[in-house]
Amino acid sequence: MASIKVKFRASSVNTREGSIYYQVIHGRIARQISTGYKLYPLEWNTARSEVVLCPGIREDRRKYLLYLKEEMAGDISRLKGIVSRLDRDGASYTADKIVELFSSTENNGGFIGFARNLILELRQIGKRRTAETYTTTLNSFLRFRKEKDIPMEGVDSNLMVEYEIYLKAEGICPNSSSFYMRNLRAIYNRAVEKGLTIQRSPFKHVYTGIDKTVKRAVSLKVIRQIKELDLTLDPTMDYARNLFMFSFYTRGMSFIDMAYLKKKDLQNGILSYRRQKTNQQLLIKWEKPMQEIIDKYDTKGSPYLLPIIQNAEMDDRRQYKNAAQLVNSKLRKLGERIGLPIPLTSYVARHAWASIARSKNIPLATISEAMGHDSESTTRIYLASLDTSAVDKANSQILKAL
Structure with missing residues (x-):
């Protein structure tokens, strides 16, 4: 042995x-x-x-x-x-x-070996999100390659077309396929910059664009139905439902932003945080339904507001990802239980808030980036000129309607 x-x-x-x-x-x-x-x-x-x-x-x-x-x-x-x-x-x-x-x-001489080393370097210099994005892409590419590395010279347009066919056969949507291709292209270009290979333009025959995705929302009636479900006998599903409702109460806050909320972010009735995606600072008036969810969980000794990142000895990003996977799995089952025609995920709370806000004639300028704008630059223009009291008033209208 x-x-x-x-x-x-x-x-x-x-x-x-x-x-x-x-x-x-x-x-x-x-x-x-x-x-x-x-x-x-x-x-x-x-x-x-x-x-x-x-x-x-x-x-x-x-x-x-x-x-x-x-x-x-x-x-x-x-x-x-x-x-x-x-x-x-x-x-x-x-x-x-x-x-x-x-x-x-x-194999450090191959493309996958180079990618692994690049991911390690990115982590060492603190670029964790880029490292995680590349890791997700590399894991997919490794499944395609059946865990085998490939020489730099083998990364050509034929290989990428084969990979695209593989992704399609696996049921991967065009946007996700494009996501993988763009990341692999970025890794490949790094190798070219370092002189490890010559530029062969291996991605010229595969899709690397972004399709406009179909937005999904549910009505205020469905949100109310989710809120009023008796989940006493299923604590894990109750936990998922509570986080879903917290997202809705906070104008569709994304799950990653919820995970990193600190207790110090809540001061004098105002919740202040920066979006992980855009670094845009947002201010939210603290409402009673938000506090009711916070009161359900014991977070003593933790700097975080919600019980998502709980162990200081474990990697926080890993805890966030595990929690997101658990919550979305439970939400899908919850959605099936109430007969929703679409998969229920944490994202649905975000889009539902926007859809309901629009139905109440709330100005488009008060609705955040992931709720219908075509680009982040447009979002920044809107958010930069927003009177947050208008947003708080809009949120209060929606919560009172529940």
């Missing part, structure tokens, strides 16, 4: 980061796998072979270290899985074979 160990190699320069590598031992032969992960000596516990979160650490560094912990746990799990499969097969194998199988998707 092979053994897998995580090792830290300090830099010869005391002020520089050292490197993490994996040691594979089988048949008394040891092999090493470099990871590209960088740490300072005080961030590594040699006895326990694990990352250490030092007191007083910067927030961006803490998030990076939490990310490394998760990535290393995933890598070790993959390595142990490879060893288990080889043991089950019964044939003899070497440490080199383990490294070869593990490196099949980690």
